[in-house]
Amino acid sequence: MSSPARSAPRSAVQHSSARAAAIPEGTRDVLPPEWAQREHLRARLVEVFGAWGYRGVELPALEYASANHPQDARAFKLIDSGGQVLALRSEFTTAMGRLVQSRFPAGPFPLRLQYGGRLWLRALTSELGRLREFYQVGVELIGVATPQADAELLHLAAAALRAVGVSAQLEVGYPGFVDAVLEDAGLHGEARDALHDAIDRKSGADVDLLARRGGLSAEVTRTLHALTDLYGGPDVLDTAQALAQGERARDAVAHLRTVAGLYSGPLLFDLGVSRRYGYYTGITFRAYADGLNQPVLGGGRYALEGGLPGAGFAVGLERLTGVLAPTLPPEPEVVLALDLAGAALARAAGLTAELAWTDDRAELHAFCMARGIKRMVQGETFTAVDGAEA
Amino acid sequence: MTPAPTRTPDHLTLALPKGRILEEALVLLARAGLPLTMPEKSRALRHEFPGITLLELRNQDVPVYVDLGVADVGIVGKDVLIESGRAVYEPVDLRFAACRLSLIREIGASGTIGRVGTKYPRAARAYLNAQGIPAEIVKLSGNIELAALTGLADAVVDLVQTGGTLRANNLEEVDVLFESSARLVVNRAALKLRRERLRPLIERLRELVAADQLV
Numbered sequence: 265m266s267s268p269a270r271s272a273p274r275s276a277v278q279h280s281s282a283r284a285a286a287i288p289e290g291t292r293d294v295l296p297p298e299w300a301q302r303e304h305l306r307a308r309l310v311e312v313f314g315a316w317g318y319r320g321v322e323l324p325a326l327e328y329a330s331a332n333h334p335q336d337a338r339a340f341k342l343i344d345s346g347g348q349v350l351a352l353r354s355e356f357t358t359a360m361g362r363l364v365q366s367r368f369p370a371g372p373f374p375l376r377l378q379y380g381g382r383l384w385l386r387a388l389t390s391e392l393g394r395l396r397e398f399y400q401v402g403v404e405l406i407g408v409a410t411p412q413a414d415a416e417l418l419h420l421a422a423a424a425l426r427a428v429g430v431s432a433q434l435e436v437g438y439p440g441f442v443d444a445v446l447e448d449a450g451l452h453g454e455a456r457d458a459l460h461d462a463i464d465r466k467s468g469a470d471v472d473l474l475a476r477r478g479g480l481s482a483e484v485t486r487t488l489h490a491l492t493d494l495y496g497g498p499d500v501l502d503t504a505q506a507l508a509q510g511e512r513a514r515d516a517v518a519h520l521r522t523v524a525g526l527y528s529g530p531l532l533f534d535l536g537v538s539r540r541y542g543y544y545t546g547i548t549f550r551a552y553a554d555g556l557n558q559p560v561l562g563g564g565r566y567a568l569e570g571g572l573p574g575a576g577f578a579v580g581l582e583r584l585t586g587v588l589a590p591t592l593p594p595e596p597e598v599v600l601a602l603d604l605a606g607a608a609l610a611r612a613a614g615l616t617a618e619l620a621w622t623d624d625r626a627e628l629h630a631f632c633m634a635r636g637i638k639r640m641v642q643g644e645t646f647t648a649v650d651g652a653e654a
Numbered sequence: 655m656t657p658a659p660t661r662t663p664d665h666l667t668l669a670l671p672k673g674r675i676l677e678e679a680l681v682l683l684a685r686a687g688l689p690l691t692m693p694e695k696s697r698a699l700r701h702e703f704p705g706i707t708l709l710e711l712r713n714q715d716v717p718v719y720v721d722l723g724v725a726d727v728g729i730v731g732k733d734v735l736i737e738s739g740r741a742v743y744e745p746v747d748l749r750f751a752a753c754r755l756s757l758i759r760e761i762g763a764s765g766t767i768g769r770v771g772t773k774y775p776r777a778a779r780a781y782l783n784a785q786g787i788p789a790e791i792v793k794l795s796g797n798i799e800l801a802a803l804t805g806l807a808d809a810v811v812d813l814v815q816t817g818g819t820l821r822a823n824n825l826e827e828v829d830v831l832f833e834s835s836a837r838l839v840v841n842r843a844a845l846k847l848r849r850e851r852l853r854p855l856i857e858r859l860r861e862l863v864a865a866d867q868l869v
Contacts, residue, residue, distance in 0.1 A: 433846070433847065435846055465741070465742070465743060465744055466743040466744065466745045466840075466845075467743075467744045467745070467837075468745060468746065468747065468860075469732070469744070469746075469747035469835075469837065470744075472747075492745065495845070495846060495849070496849060496853070532846055534846065552843045552846060552847050554663070554847065555663070555847075556723070556843070557722075557723025557724075557726065557841045557842075557843045557844050557847075558722075558723050558843055559842075559843060
């Protein structure tokens with residue numbers, strides 16, 4: 265029944281093929297039924313994005329490496345035949361900026377695009393329990409920077425997650441707010457960078473340490489501490505307003521109020537978020553799913569290469585599939601068709617039909633048992649597989 | 655291992671390192687109002703309390719469990735936290751388990767530092783780079799001071815509590831990389847999703863720590 269290769273001693277097989285069976289750290293094979301679950305979710309998200317006017321584009325996985333790329337230090341590099349250094353795509357936003365600049369220089373704006381595909385990061389993120397090859401789908405709303413545009417992305421993020429059955433909480437941040445408050449406190453250069461980092465980690469102890477080192481006043485230190493506690497419901501905006509001295513900080517709070525008003529649904533805020541504050545030019549946002557300690561969606565507003573305003577978000581399909589797998593409808597029953605007529609009948613009834621490849625009934629029966637197939641079909645007649653649980 | 659019971663939405667999973675920090679942490683958290691007691695000596699690694707699951711871990715693993723969200727909250731030394739490079743929130747300095755990470759040499763050693771032994775390669779690398787010292791780093795697992803005494807390394811980067819071990823071994827602190835103490839660490843999503851439970855806990859811990867400092 266089994267082939268000679270399959271009946272070889274297990275240890276010998278493992279020894280000789282250990283290398284061939286290995287895959288690089290941080291990559292993974294996607295098997296059934298996960299593949300189908302992931303495709304189902306991808307299709308649902310793509311459909312929602314499409315209905316909101318976001319047209320799909322496909323981007324090359326190979327790019328010219330550039331020191332200006334935000335993920336340059338973490339991207340996989342290859343040498344092209346002409347000697348140029350290429351990088352495997354490590355994020356979509358930069359690639360979308362390049363595409364818009366060369367393919368849609370005159371818009372029309374706002375330009376709504378969606379993308380999907382794999383990304384690769386060389387850095388040892390597998391050490392962090394994260395993948396080095398992963399799949400994202402996402403959208404970009406390009407050419408406009410109004411509060412309405414920000415609110416549209418929040419609405420779309422919520423709609424997309426609703427469509428796949430995630431009850432999510434959206435949280436909005438504004439890294440430029442922290443920067444503005446630090447600027448108003450007279451902080452510059454390295455001291456400012458270090459405080460950004462401490463505030464983003466909500467580390468009161470590090471804020472104190474840096475404040476002592478920099479000789480900051482008690483009042484400024486209190487303000488910095490307040491930034492580390494600036495998260496929660498809409499009342500956060502009132503606290504932020506009281507902290508905002510200069511125009512930039514006040515404008516940020518006013519912008520957030522307008523966006524929150526346009527969104528109208530419940531929002532969380534965290535005005536202590538200051539990761540990549542030099543990259544984000546406006547809001548940032550994330551979606552948290554109940555009971556899951558990792559965000560399922562993230563995005564924000566930035567300036568594309570060439571200066572066009574852009575904003576968007578991305579969804580990591582691995583994590584989303586992991587969260588939603590238990591809630592997805594089961595795949596249709598698989599039956600073994602002994603002839604084409606039977607297969608057509610089964611498929612017309614919404615079942616999946618695999619074709620028999622031999623007349624050897626014993627072999628077919630053994631396959632059904634191994635594959636978990638409970639019924640065979642021939643012509644118009646279904647028969648239960650002997651010994652299979654009904 | 656005790657089976658995981660069904661949990662309420664505001665259930666907390668707490669990651670604490672085995673050993674000395676565990677005891678002090680439990681006392682402090684109990685004073686802050688969490689229904690925790692010292693688990694009886696047993697081989698159990700997971701302990702259930704009303705509304706709280708306690709995980710007993712190696713201290714290097716606490717930031718991993720919290721960053722990846724398996725635990726919502728943890729307590730761990732700043733030294734371990736820095737070495738982990740994990741992006742977790744660290745809202746409270748609990749002030750106990752105080753020590754410092756220092757560059758240590760044999761008394762009187764003055765040659766160039768070509769090789770450094772340490773349990774903290776990441777922190778040591780960051781320090782040496784900042785100082786412009788192009789030294790090789792050797793990752794070691796224990797009794798780090800021996801590396802400096804035996805000539806395995808020209809200097810070591812290691813924790814100093816009282817300095818007793820250094821004095822007994824003819825070693826001295828040349829520089830302090832940073833001061834460490836126990837920190838409350840919180841998963842980034844958990845702080846937002848369970849803020850009704852975590853925010854009061856953070857406030858209470860800050861009050862307790864501040865009050866203890868005045869005594």
